[in-house]
Amino acid sequence: xxxxxxxxxxxxxxxxxxxxxxxxxxxxxxxxxxxxxxxxxxxxxxxxxxxxxxxxxxxxxxxxxxxxxxxxxxxxxxxxxxxxxxxxxxxxxxxxxxxxxxxxxxxxxxxxxxxxxxxxxxxxxxxxxxxxxxxxxxxxxxxxxxxxxxxxxxxxxxxxxxxxxxxxxxxxxxxxxxxxxxxxxxxxxxxxxxxxxxxxxxxxxxxxxxxxxxxxxxxxxxxxxxxxxxxxxxxxxxxxxxxxxxxxxxxxxxxxxxxxxxxxxxxxxxxxxxxxxxxxxxxxxxxxxxxxxxxxxxxxxxxxxxxxxxxxxxxxxxxxxxxxxxxxxxxxxxxxxxxxxxxxxxxxxxxxxxxxxxxxxxxxxxxxxxxxxxxxxxxxxxxxxxxxxxxxxxxxxxxxxxxxxxxxxxxxxxxxxxxxxxxxxxxx
Amino acid sequence: xxxxxxxxxxxxxxxxxxxxxxxxxxxxxxxxxxxxxxxxxxxxxxxxxxxxxxxxxxxxxxxxxxxxxxxxxxxxxxxxxxxxxxxxxxxxxxxxxxxxxxxxxxxxxxxxxxxxxxxxxxxxxxxxxxxxxxxxxxxxxxxxxxxxxxxxxxxxxxxxxxxx
Numbered sequence: 001x002x003x004x005x006x007x008x009x010x011x012x013x014x015x016x017x018x019x020x021x022x023x024x025x026x027x028x029x030x031x032x033x034x035x036x037x038x039x040x041x042x043x044x045x046x047x048x049x050x051x052x053x054x055x056x057x058x059x060x061x062x063x064x065x066x067x068x069x070x071x072x073x074x075x076x077x078x079x080x081x082x083x084x085x086x087x088x089x090x091x092x093x094x095x096x097x098x099x100x101x102x103x104x105x106x107x108x109x110x111x112x113x114x115x116x117x118x119x120x121x122x123x124x125x126x127x128x129x130x131x132x133x134x135x136x137x138x139x140x141x142x143x144x145x146x147x148x149x150x151x152x153x154x155x156x157x158x159x160x161x162x163x164x165x166x167x168x169x170x171x172x173x174x175x176x177x178x179x180x181x182x183x184x185x186x187x188x189x190x191x192x193x194x195x196x197x198x199x200x201x202x203x204x205x206x207x208x209x210x211x212x213x214x215x216x217x218x219x220x221x222x223x224x225x226x227x228x229x230x231x232x233x234x235x236x237x238x239x240x241x242x243x244x245x246x247x248x249x250x251x252x253x254x255x256x257x258x259x260x261x262x263x264x265x266x267x268x269x270x271x272x273x274x275x276x277x278x279x280x281x282x283x284x285x286x287x288x289x290x291x292x293x294x295x296x297x298x299x300x301x302x303x304x305x306x307x308x309x310x311x312x313x314x315x316x317x318x319x320x321x322x323x324x325x326x327x328x329x330x331x332x333x334x335x336x337x338x339x340x341x342x343x344x345x346x347x348x349x350x351x352x353x354x355x356x357x358x359x360x361x362x363x364x365x366x367x368x369x370x371x372x373x374x375x376x377x378x379x380x381x382x383x384x385x386x387x388x389x390x391x392x393x394x395x396x397x398x399x400x401x402x403x404x405x406x407x408x409x410x411x412x413x414x415x416x417x418x419x420x421x422x423x424x425x426x427x428x
Numbered sequence: 429x430x431x432x433x434x435x436x437x438x439x440x441x442x443x444x445x446x447x448x449x450x451x452x453x454x455x456x457x458x459x460x461x462x463x464x465x466x467x468x469x470x471x472x473x474x475x476x477x478x479x480x481x482x483x484x485x486x487x488x489x490x491x492x493x494x495x496x497x498x499x500x501x502x503x504x505x506x507x508x509x510x511x512x513x514x515x516x517x518x519x520x521x522x523x524x525x526x527x528x529x530x531x532x533x534x535x536x537x538x539x540x541x542x543x544x545x546x547x548x549x550x551x552x553x554x555x556x557x558x559x560x561x562x563x564x565x566x567x568x569x570x571x572x573x574x575x576x577x578x579x580x581x582x583x584x585x586x587x588x589x590x591x592x
Contacts, residue, residue, distance in 0.1 A: 079561055080558070080559060081559070082520040082521055082522065082558065082559035082563070083520075083521060083522050083559065083563050084559070084561065084563070085561040085562060085563055085564060087561075088561045119561075120504040121504075121516075121557075121560045121561060121570060122561065123573040124573070124575070156454040156455075158454075158460075158463070158464070159463070159464065159467065160463075160502075160504075161463060161466075161467075161502030161503070161504040161505055162502055162503040162504030162505075162558075163501065163502050163503065164558060175463070176460060177457065177459060177460050178457075178459035178460045178461065178462035178463060178498055179459075179497075179498055180497060180498055180501035181501060181502075182501075196456065196457055237563065237564065238564065239522040239563035239564050239566065240521075240522050240525055240526075240563075241525065245563070245564035245565070246564045247564070277521075281520070281521055281559075311563070313521055313522055313563070315525060319525055323524075324521055324524075324525070327519070327520065327521050327524050328521060331520060331521075331558055331559075334558065335558065337501075
């Protein structure tokens with residue numbers, strides 16, 4: 001199989017990167033009209049790798065078609081989805097692929113300024129990226145008159161400050177503007193009114209990283225990789241109870257089973273698989289009989305979860321599902337920005353009910369209450385954070401309801417009863 | 429409290445002002461420089477004490493309320509007098525199933541560190557962090573800007589002992 005995202009050995013030097021075909025995709029893009037580049041990306045079928053899987057070419061088309069200037073491109077490197085560390089792997093092992101991808105996008109959209117919104121928890125990756133940006137400037141892939149084409153682009157790194165919600169693109173834009181990172185009501189979408197009201201394309205690190213290959217090899221070749229509706233390779237972050245956790249670059253559509261057993265070495269210490277979260281903590285959990293699920297945006301949805309960020313979290317037979325659900329809801333409560341009532345209040349209630357179950361204080365009717373609160377959050381908020389929290393709870397209840405009932409009746413069967421996990425520090 | 433008083437009269441140093449000027453150039457709108465300016469302010473003032481927020485507001489010509497509104501939204505900034513070393517232990521799902529809860533207990537017993545608190549000797553401050561993107565090598569923590577992974581009780585103590 002072809003791997004084009006993460007090289008075998010880390011490449012941070014621009015010369016090394018060029019030797020492996022680096023910046024040839026940009027050269028090719030610059031030889032084309034901006035509109036042709038948008039068309040090529042549209043034809044490639046590339047879907048955004050941030051979690052939603054929105055067709056990248058279409059997003060670009062909307063922004064390119066807006067008559068307002070200047071236009072901005074923004075890289076979402078606020079990788080905060082628990083269980084996800086693939087953008088970090090890209091930044092660390094292949095920073096120039098992001099810069100090249102952003103330069104291709106900038107040409108296609110006639111943007112002259114780009115921002116990388118990088119999460120605060122990645123200080124070392126910030127240094128690596130800034131060093132790579134300096135090299136790219138020096139070599140003329142950034143700055144004025146890029147590769148003699150007359151195009152210009154500056155890329156700035158903007159450091160986040162620990163808010164998960166800033167991974168949502170409109171919250172990210174507000175945060176970049178120096179505001180509290182709270183999602184905006186859409187429409188208008190960022191492609192028409194983003195940063196400072198100007199057309200703005202926000203793409204994930206991995207999305208940008210797909211562009212050099214698409215330009216170099218062409219949309220035709222790109223479509224031969226992966227699943228029919230979701231072409232290309234995907235980075236899977238595998239963690240939890242597996243023998244070989246890590247980031248794996250594999251074609252879209254590979255089964256969850258192959259990822260866990262063929263690549264990540266199977267379940268740790270020879271234990272049995274109990275459950276797996278396929279796309280970061282916000283994706284509903286799947287039981288072992290669903291691991292034949294092909295991992296692409298369309299299939300995972302059909303199988304009852306979502307591909308999300310591709311953060312695969314594996315749980316062995318000794319893992320308490322209520323404890324996992326409780327920890328997930330602590331996270332959502334902590335990270336809810338507080339703007340929409342159903343999410344702000346609902347995530348707290350869900351966490352509190354799950355805490356009761358974990359501490360042997362569960363009441364009859366708690367399961368119905370969990371379902372009821374979840375259904376009243378889903379679909380009633382500005383952004384998908386609330387939906388995520390609700391779907392997570394409903395997912396656990398769908399597949400592990402008996403374990404929840406058992407908690408109410410007899411306490412935690414995993415011997416953790418009474419050990420109440422501390423809550424994360426509250427945010428002012 | 430003498431140092432407290434001299435801190436209060438402090439403004440940005442020439443070095444910080446140079447950094448601030450550089451940052452302002454990155455954005456077409458000065459308010460966008462607010463988040464990076466807050467990082468510089470906490471370097472200068474130790475934490476985001478009221479005087480720090482005031483200095484940022486004056487420098488960027490923004491209302492103090494605007495600066496405070498943004499600053500308080502984000503959990504990474506130091507909103508209070510902090511211990512010398514900031515420990516962010518991840519306890520999110522992947523790290524939790526690999527034993528992060530035990531480490532939380534160790535921090536409490538050996539260092540007197542409770543979530544959100546500072547150790548009695550002022551050496552450490554503990555935040556129970558959300559995912560720090562090191563799930564493949566959990567349990568993991570950040571001490572200041574350094575990432576430490578595959579922690580168990582022994583390694584946790586070993587690592588912390590290297591911070592003074």
